Amino acid sequence: MSTAKADFTGQVALIATMHGKQVAFAAPLIQLGFTVQTPEGFDTDRFGTFSGEVERSGDMLNAARAKARAAFLHSGKSADWVIASEGAFGPSRVVPMLAEARELVLAWRPADDHEVVVTRTSFETNFSHLDVTGETTDAELATWLERIGFPDHAIIVREGHTPVKKAHRSGFTLSWLASSFSGPIRLETDMRAHLNPTRMGEISILGSELAERLSYPCPTCAQPGFGLTGVERGLPCEACGTPTELVRQEIWSCGACDHSQSRSRSDSRTHASAGNCPICNP
Ligand SMILES: [Zn+2]
Ligand SMILES: [Zn+2]
Known part of the structure; x- marks a missing residue:
């Protein structure tokens, strides 16, 4: 097989993100010759937030496709490639006691609809929640906060089914929770990449894998993205x-x-x- 690597010099890669994920993708793409851009004012939150269920990768791929297409339109169709990523978190299907993180990154070339997809499943995640009741002790709260990596990792407070306060990084005590909320309280890990260094680390690994994959042209048709499947x-x-x-x-x-x-x-x-x-x- 040919060892010549693909060269993307002069091509624009648009990273469809608003949560700082360009940090994870930019460096390896720039090494391939890409000019990296992010869409100004692009809101990916409208594509949904994390449900806590492990989604099928087909659903994750379709979500990434929708995000990539929206970012491409938003940018005035100027990019050669669009990069979009999706994450899903939940109990592992192999070891149900453990939480599992699944990440998917799509590189899409609008000109001919060519796609290159890389995925990663790992136990490297702090995905968790804690239901705070009258029985909860300060020690239990402190143990949970330490386990999920607070305050480097942010948390979401959910009162009933509604997330009422997002991205908390300080000031967590039972007395504060009791004086601030009235209904049943659930604390959840915030899985948005810029508030979750563990997740950002996993996305960075996948960003490097995507660049590696893009750098190999298919020995038969010469399209970029020949790799381990x-x-x-x-x-x-x-x-x-x-x-x-x-x-x-x-x-x-x-x-x-x-x-x-x-x-x-x-x-x-x-x-x-x-x-x-x-x-x-x-
Ligand atoms: Zn043997
Ligand atoms: Zn091929």
């Missing part, structure tokens, strides 16, 4: 050759044509340790 498991045990659950091959594919390749692992590992083997270490 799946894996085949079954890396053989070093002692007995039995297939293990570890990744044996990476599947790279193109979003524009149906070309795909099986590639050896990027770390060149050809065998699993016996500790991962269902026969040697049952």
Whole structure:
């Protein structure tokens, strides 16, 4: 496969964001040659806020598409590419005790509707809530605030079903809550990127992955965005050759044509340790 990287010099990448996410995307895109812009006065909050449910990635992709198209129109259709991102948070489907963060970033080229999408699922999130009742103690409140990374990470106060105060970063005590609100109170982590450094970190990782993906043209059709889209498991045990659950091959594919390749692992590992083997270490 060709190792020539794509060069986007002179092309404008518009980052469809109002929550400071350009910080996460700009540097890796500039390295590819892009001129990075953000749409002035663009309001992404009208695309909805976090429900606390883990959404299907198809829904996240459609939400990112809507955001990208709106930003493109808002900017006067001047960009070559539009970058939009979506996050969803909720209980993990693998380990339901843990909260899971799912992030999706879309790069869309309006001229030919070409899309490059990268996603990331991780446990790196402070997503959580605390219901404050008459039984709640100052110690419980303090423990929760510390666990979610307050005050570096902001929180939202919800009175009943309505978020009444947003982005709190100081002054949290039970007596303050009791004197400020009357109904049932729920404290929630604020998941907007500029108020949640943990989330911004995850988006930054994905921003670098997006740039990496964009930099590889498809060996068949030359469209940018050829990259890892799946894996085949079954890396053989070093002692007995039995297939293990570890990744044996990476599947790279193109979003524009149906070309795909099986590639050896990027770390060149050809065998699993016996500790991962269902026969040697049952
Ligand atoms: Zn074995
Ligand atoms: Zn292709």
